[in-house]
Amino acid sequence: MISARDSYEGLRAAHLDAVQGALQDHVGRVEWSREQIEHHQTQRLRSLLAYAKQRSPFHARRLSGIDPSVMTAAGLAGVPMMTKAQAQDEWDDIVTVADLTRDGAERILASQLWFSYTPNDQQVFSSGGSSGVRGVYVWDWHFFVSIACLAWRLQAREERTAPHAHARLAVLAAGMPPHASTPLFDVPTAPGMETAVIPAGAPLADTIAAVAAAKPTHLVGYATVVGQLARACLAGQLDIRPVRVSTNSEPLLDEDRRAIREAWDAPVHNLWGSTEIGVQAVGCARGDGLHVCEDEVVLERVDENGAPVGPDEPAARTLATGLANLTFPFIRYDLGDQVDWLPGRCACGSAFARVADIGGRRDDDFRYGAATIPASVFRHVLGTDPRVSEYQVHQTLRGADVLTVGAPDCETLAAALAAALRRHGLSDPEVEIRVVERLQRHESTGKLKRFVPLD
Numbered sequence: 001m002i003s004a005r006d007s008y009e010g011l012r013a014a015h016l017d018a019v020q021g022a023l024q025d026h027v028g029r030v031e032w033s034r035e036q037i038e039h040h041q042t043q044r045l046r047s048l049l050a051y052a053k054q055r056s057p058f059h060a061r062r063l064s065g066i067d068p069s070v071m072t073a074a075g076l077a078g079v080p081m082m083t084k085a086q087a088q089d090e091w092d093d094i095v096t097v098a099d100l101t102r103d104g105a106e107r108i109l110a111s112q113l114w115f116s117y118t119p120n121d122q123q124v125f126s127s128g129g130s131s132g133v134r135g136v137y138v139w140d141w142h143f144f145v146s147i148a149c150l151a152w153r154l155q156a157r158e159e160r161t162a163p164h165a166h167a168r169l170a171v172l173a174a175g176m177p178p179h180a181s182t183p184l185f186d187v188p189t190a191p192g193m194e195t196a197v198i199p200a201g202a203p204l205a206d207t208i209a210a211v212a213a214a215k216p217t218h219l220v221g222y223a224t225v226v227g228q229l230a231r232a233c234l235a236g237q238l239d240i241r242p243v244r245v246s247t248n249s250e251p252l253l254d255e256d257r258r259a260i261r262e263a264w265d266a267p268v269h270n271l272w273g274s275t276e277i278g279v280q281a282v283g284c285a286r287g288d289g290l291h292v293c294e295d296e297v298v299l300e301r302v303d304e305n306g307a308p309v310g311p312d313e314p315a316a317r318t319l320a321t322g323l324a325n326l327t328f329p330f331i332r333y334d335l336g337d338q339v340d341w342l343p344g345r346c347a348c349g350s351a352f353a354r355v356a357d358i359g360g361r362r363d364d365d366f367r368y369g370a371a372t373i374p375a376s377v378f379r380h381v382l383g384t385d386p387r388v389s390e391y392q393v394h395q396t397l398r399g400a401d402v403l404t405v406g407a408p409d410c411e412t413l414a415a416a417l418a419a420a421l422r423r424h425g426l427s428d429p430e431v432e433i434r435v436v437e438r439l440q441r442h443e444s445t446g447k448l449k450r451f452v453p454l455d
């Protein structure tokens with residue numbers, strides 16, 4: 001009998017071959033003119049809207065007054081915004097296939113022992129996301145091929161001009177379900193490249209040992225973890241010399257970028273993505289900022305109400321429309337992050353528009369003396385527990401008080417969180433987790449402050 005793991009690996013190999021096949025087309029797209037990019041984007045947008053209108057009751061309602069056949073990116077302003085809460089609350093109305101429901105997706109997450117494919121080649125993931133509300137997401141076969149190409153085409157372009165014999169990619173990612181980071185980043189970008197997945201959540205000493213053993217020529221991983229590895233090299237605790245570095249999932253802090261430059265002087269491709277849209281923008285390592293994946297994603301900078309703002313005006317939100325995910329369409333989806341366009345053509349020659357480096361919500365970091373705990377550490381643990389529907393983290397002198405809505409196993413969750421805090425340099429953290437009926441929202445705005453630092 002074929003085990004579930006063998007079955008997954010077999011399909012995964014087929015999927016990776018599909019990515020390699022599509023990558024050549026995507027590398028070519030990087031050289032597209034503005035006209036080519038915009039023509040492709042418009043056609044794909046019309047296709048997505050027409051499809052979603054037929055197959056998704058949720059989108060049919062929102063698109064009722066829209067004629068997809070004449071739609072352009074600018075015309076999207078007439079479509080309502082889509083919020084994270086809507087995406088999760090109205091899941092069964094959004095999904096475009098008859099055989100998948102939110103309950104069914106939850107059953108897959110609860111029962112799978114490893115990553116898996118549904119009988120119709122979909123993959124189900126869960127993430128804490130930037131807002132802190134747990135989300136469940138489905139990626140279909142073609143969507144994965146698209147976003148794997150978006151994540152890797154700029155690196156692949158460079159690999160073609162300077163091929164590296166015996167390339168080995170160390171992948172610092174979650175390393176396990178339900179996070180999508182491992183399947184997306186465990187992708188070879190050059191012929192013959194080997195990959196090794198190293199769980200980024202392990203104690204730092206273990207991670208360093210695993211990276212040393214992997215002898216990588218290329219690195220990809222969470223920005224803070226790659227930063228820690230660079231500092232370990234500078235401190236003489238690790239001896240690797242990656243020729244190319246890719247960072248993702250967290251804002252790339254200046255101090256980490258500096259450490260990477262000092263340790264390895266390697267080109268850095270920073271990626272801005274989300275489990276919903278996949279990949280929004282990637283850095284080319286030659287010019288500033290990140291190239292927006294305009295062929296597969298429409299980005300809009302808008303005000304509080306979803307009305308577009310000019311390139312030089314401040315924006316309250318960034319909306320994304322993912323053109324490749326037909327199974328679970330995100331149309332004018334509120335990403336939460338704020339971005340700024342960069343003017344001018346990039347030094348790499350690509351005509352794809354750029355956004356400035358994503359600073360992220362650094363206000364959400366907690367500082368304890370010399371240790372800084374990024375909010376993503378809390379999100380990573382709290383945001384993927386299916387028994388936690390919402391949470392709020394209050395910084396304390398030696399750790400955190402966490403209020404949760406739901407029915408978590410508080411003791412186990414507190415231990416997992418304490419372990420994560422220790423890994424990030426907080427010794428003897430004190431974590432308390434309490435279950436509450438509801439979370440206190442801001443009196444006037446109604447917003448929830450997810451991370452409340454010490455005064």
Ligand SMILES: [Zn+2]
Pocket residue numbers: 284285286287291346347348349350
């Ligand atoms: Zn560029």
